[in-house]
Amino acid sequence: MQATAPTLMQDCSDCPIRHRAVCARCESDELERLEQIKYYRSFEAGQTVVWAGDKMDFVGSVVSGIASLTQTMEDGRTQMVGLLLPSDFVGRPGREGAAYDVVATTDIVMCCFRKKPFESLMERTPHIAHRLLEMTLDELDAAREWMLVLGRKTAREKIASLLSIIARRDATLNATANSGEVVFDLPLTREAMADYLGLTLETVSRQISALKRDGVIHLEGKRHVTVPSVRRLIEEAGDDSDGGFLV
Amino acid sequence: MQATAPTLMQDCSDCPIRHRAVCARCESDELERLEQIKYYRSFEAGQTVVWAGDKMDFVGSVVSGIASLTQTMEDGRTQMVGLLLPSDFVGRPGREGAAYDVVATTDIVMCCFRKKPFESLMERTPHIAHRLLEMTLDELDAAREWMLVLGRKTAREKIASLLSIIARRDATLNATANSGEVVFDLPLTREAMADYLGLTLETVSRQISALKRDGVIHLEGKRHVTVPSVRRLIEEAGDDSDGGFLV
DNA sequence: TCCAAACCTTGATCTGGGTCAAAGAAACGG
DNA sequence: CCGTTTCTTTGACCCAGATCAAGGTTTGGA
Numbered sequence: 001m002q003a004t005a006p007t008l009m010q011d012c013s014d015c016p017i018r019h020r021a022v023c024a025r026c027e028s029d030e031l032e033r034l035e036q037i038k039y040y041r042s043f044e045a046g047q048t049v050v051w052a053g054d055k056m057d058f059v060g061s062v063v064s065g066i067a068s069l070t071q072t073m074e075d076g077r078t079q080m081v082g083l084l085l086p087s088d089f090v091g092r093p094g095r096e097g098a099a100y101d102v103v104a105t106t107d108i109v110m111c112c113f114r115k116k117p118f119e120s121l122m123e124r125t126p127h128i129a130h131r132l133l134e135m136t137l138d139e140l141d142a143a144r145e146w147m148l149v150l151g152r153k154t155a156r157e158k159i160a161s162l163l164s165i166i167a168r169r170d171a172t173l174n175a176t177a178n179s180g181e182v183v184f185d186l187p188l189t190r191e192a193m194a195d196y197l198g199l200t201l202e203t204v205s206r207q208i209s210a211l212k213r214d215g216v217i218h219l220e221g222k223r224h225v226t227v228p229s230v231r232r233l234i235e236e237a238g239d240d241s242d243g244g245f246l247v
Numbered sequence: 248m249q250a251t252a253p254t255l256m257q258d259c260s261d262c263p264i265r266h267r268a269v270c271a272r273c274e275s276d277e278l279e280r281l282e283q284i285k286y287y288r289s290f291e292a293g294q295t296v297v298w299a300g301d302k303m304d305f306v307g308s309v310v311s312g313i314a315s316l317t318q319t320m321e322d323g324r325t326q327m328v329g330l331l332l333p334s335d336f337v338g339r340p341g342r343e344g345a346a347y348d349v350v351a352t353t354d355i356v357m358c359c360f361r362k363k364p365f366e367s368l369m370e371r372t373p374h375i376a377h378r379l380l381e382m383t384l385d386e387l388d389a390a391r392e393w394m395l396v397l398g399r400k401t402a403r404e405k406i407a408s409l410l411s412i413i414a415r416r417d418a419t420l421n422a423t424a425n426s427g428e429v430v431f432d433l434p435l436t437r438e439a440m441a442d443y444l445g446l447t448l449e450t451v452s453r454q455i456s457a458l459k460r461d462g463v464i465h466l467e468g469k470r471h472v473t474v475p476s477v478r479r480l481i482e483e484a485g486d487d488s489d490g491g492f493l494v
Numbered sequence: 495t496c497c498a499a500a501c502c503t504t505g506a507t508c509t510g511g512g513t514c515a516a517a518g519a520a521a522c523g524g
Numbered sequence: 525c526c527g528t529t530t531c532t533t534t535g536a537c538c539c540a541g542a543t544c545a546a547g548g549t550t551t552g553g554a
Contacts, residue, residue, distance in 0.1 A: 071394070071395045073399065073486070074485075077399045078399070079399045081391035082391065092384050093384075094384070095384060099391065123373070129377060132380055133340070133376060133379055133380045133383060134341050136383045136384055136387060137341070137342055137383055139387055140383060140390060141346045143390040143391055143394065144316070146394060147318070148320070150397040151444070151445025155510075189530095190532065190533095197398070199511075199512090200511075202511090202513080202514095202532095202533085202534085203510090206511090206534080208532095209533070209534085221519095221520085222520080238320055239320070401541095402541065436501070437501075437503095438501085447542060447543080448501095448502085449541090449542080449543080449544095450541055450542075452503055453503080453504080456503070456504085468550085469550080
């Protein structure tokens, strides 16, 4: 669905880096310089963007589609450690290799900058460094919140937490925030959800069935979800911290 | 043990902010400005430095002792989301409230800067912003690595992972990196370890006993640990990523 | 020196979620 | 339109770790 063809946008007025990483406070000549070093890449669902440990010579943000950050043990156990939705930034200025695999979950288009020029631009443009610090702090908060999910929540709460996050992101993007009902398409397979939640795919499937049975969500097909009451969903997630969303 | 009395160091030559946050690349007049806005605070074991959600009007780093970052659910389940060892930085420039409780695990002394002046110093001093970005990226990496521990490792592997981290930090600080044997004092109670690892304290106790029985570690009293072979410990942690340590 | 409060260990038992297995849906290429 | 592949659901059973319970050990104050 997010599988936008790799249309090379020429003007990039909707390029997320513009309003998220570089942001409002930028001078127009800074934007100009960014435009000059910008390029697009696209990947098909399942493709690996970078492997953990490999040199990552670019930074960028997701334009369309969904990518995931994944850590793997030798014996094959994997844990997804982050989800990149459209407009999310990935990259580690000042750091060499990738710390985790970046994998395209759906077909994706990314807006990239080669690292060297981006870094030197950062040197000259405090606003960019500043904005990146803010974004990184936010990611750190999100990661730490997720640690609570992984360490202490039950399977049912985990599923509800994930659905809350997706619902929130989706509602923000689509401004569907009305009656408390939210509708969206799950961008992840049951297996990907399991990897994100530290569960098995069977447990994910069972708990989704249970939430459906209990009327917390409604499913059409495997992926199309209707949440009649977001408040109820957030209660199921056992959560404080999802606060701020629709309350 | 880390319970240094709140000796107000006048010259601060060993103040961690100097070499970690502000770092080598700073000009001496930047250091000068930092000195001017610096102050010390100390807390007793068990005291809460800030509550989640409260306004946090300072940033700082730990001089001595250990603090922990903790998230709590309404029903009392808690998850430790970070550990602050001496020289670690805490604070969120550009962000208002704390995202988690900061609690003194042992008696601690912190070196602080009021946020406002620190932020305005940051504006004028790109190196500081830059260093903070690097530190935050490192913390994010650590948090994501920990997500793998929480989501996918067994209780035994979790314990071994935690011991590896403490051993590594301790070895780095004390330069004990010799024969592969490392000796240190556990700075955490069994309960605190459980909160960090997403386990119960009983399970922690049992697994520590098991590691002792299997000769992976040796215990003297409840807290004094000898690790005869760090390599072995890292194997028990099931880990790749602890690489770089003593190999 | 003794008592009380923290901490820690160990045992018995229970259970949420994992594992193994089989069979439905959807999607897809030919 | 059909066979194959990929994804999902559901069932039966099992086990790692939680829970409940009871003692030990250490620390510290009076």
